[in-house]
Amino acid sequence: MVQYPQGQEAGPLAARLGAPLRSNLVGKPFAAGMGSFHPHFRGNRRIGMIKLIASDLDGTLLQNGAQKLNPEVFPLIRELRRKGIVFAAASGRQYPNLRRLFSPVWQDMIFLAENGALMMQHGEVIASYPVAREIGLAIIRDIETYGRCEVLLSGKHTSYLHTRSKDLAAALLYDTRNAVTIVDDFAQVDEPFLKISAFDPEGIEHAAAHFQERWGGVVSAAVSGEEWMDFTVANKGGAIRLLQQKFGFQKAEMMAFGDNYNDLQMLEAVGHGYIMENAAEPLRERFPLHAKRVEDTLAAFLEGRLL
Structure with a gap:
């Protein structure tokens, strides 16, 4: 597992890429130091x-x-x-x-x-x-099996990509400036799965109907841009x-x-x-x-x- 902090400078691309709701809102004001709400x-x-x-x-x-x-x-x-x-x-x-x-x-x-x-x-x-781990891994397998799309898995402080997703990793690192961690297997990720995303560089409309039919009744599945579809329980x-x-x-x-x-x-x-x-x-x-x-x-x- 290789982790790249958000916006980190790096060398050549090949070298760069070698649950239940938890809430603390109850009983708290909007923000400490911000006065009455x-x-x-x-x-x-x-x-x-x-x-x-x-x-x-x-x-x-x-x-x-x-x-x-x-x-x-x-x-x-x-x-x-x-x-x-x-x-x-x-x-x-x-x-x-x-x-x-x-x-x-x-x-x-x-x-x-x-x-x-x-x-x-x-x-x-x-x-x-978080998405239940078993459901999240099943969604990931379906995205990978579909063939057209790449997987982006979101944790609290970093996004996870497979080692083969080199172009997407570069775009997220240097254009969007995300924090990105490269993994060989998404099962290696041991933190809660906050969001799973399918990315199709040719347009997600080709795959959206398939994923909506498979997962729309299990999680929230929504198109979030021309190339993206997101899967969450929120x-x-x-x-x-x-x-x-x-x-x-x-x-x-x-x-x-x-x-x-x-x-x-x-x-x-x-x-x-x-x-x-x-x-x-x-x-x-x-x-x-x-x-x-x-x-x-x-x-x-x-x-x-x-x-």
Whole structure:
């Protein structure tokens, strides 16, 4: 097993590549040092109606293949915090990657990583939903047997790839800047399986129907991009509902942004679900609220021009 930390420099490619829910949310305030979660709202009364805003990343906050956030999002998140509004990043990405992307404000927010399978706050796990090991290994075998796809297995701090997945490993290491561990056999991985992903460089639509039929009744199976399909026992909507339950939010007090089918449950879980204008037509038709850029919609919200 060879482990590469997130963003590590390396030599030539050949050398580089030689369970039940656990939650700590009960009885805790939103975040130590952030004050009461129900402050007295100042200014436009409409701002006080919203207490949580969640956003997807790829295709939503990160558009056109971007791997860095627009810096203008950071002061918006700080202003949300100042007004007592929780901001949550809800993504299929791994937690270390999300924390790096949001490094200027990571202590001001909650992370719903791995499509909600890992919820983090201030560097601590507040909830996790691992896939049962036997089911996870069976899904992996099915992906490998299908033939077209490669497997990405997600743990808490690293992603696992097979030694033969050299091109994908390079892309995750140096483009997405994931932490990656190379294994000869996924059975070697001894930590909980948070997410299993199938990657088809020619487009996951060819395989999606097969995997949905095989596993859709066992786990949450969702297309998460043109080339990816994710398998978890969690989804972003479930993570949002857990926050709602623990903090006593009403559905009308929550807002979310997304662009793909793995955002569907999240957008349905909130009272104000915004679908991105670049989303597939069935999703745009399903949700009446549309956004071109999350940053613009957040700015309009904070200025009282929304809701």
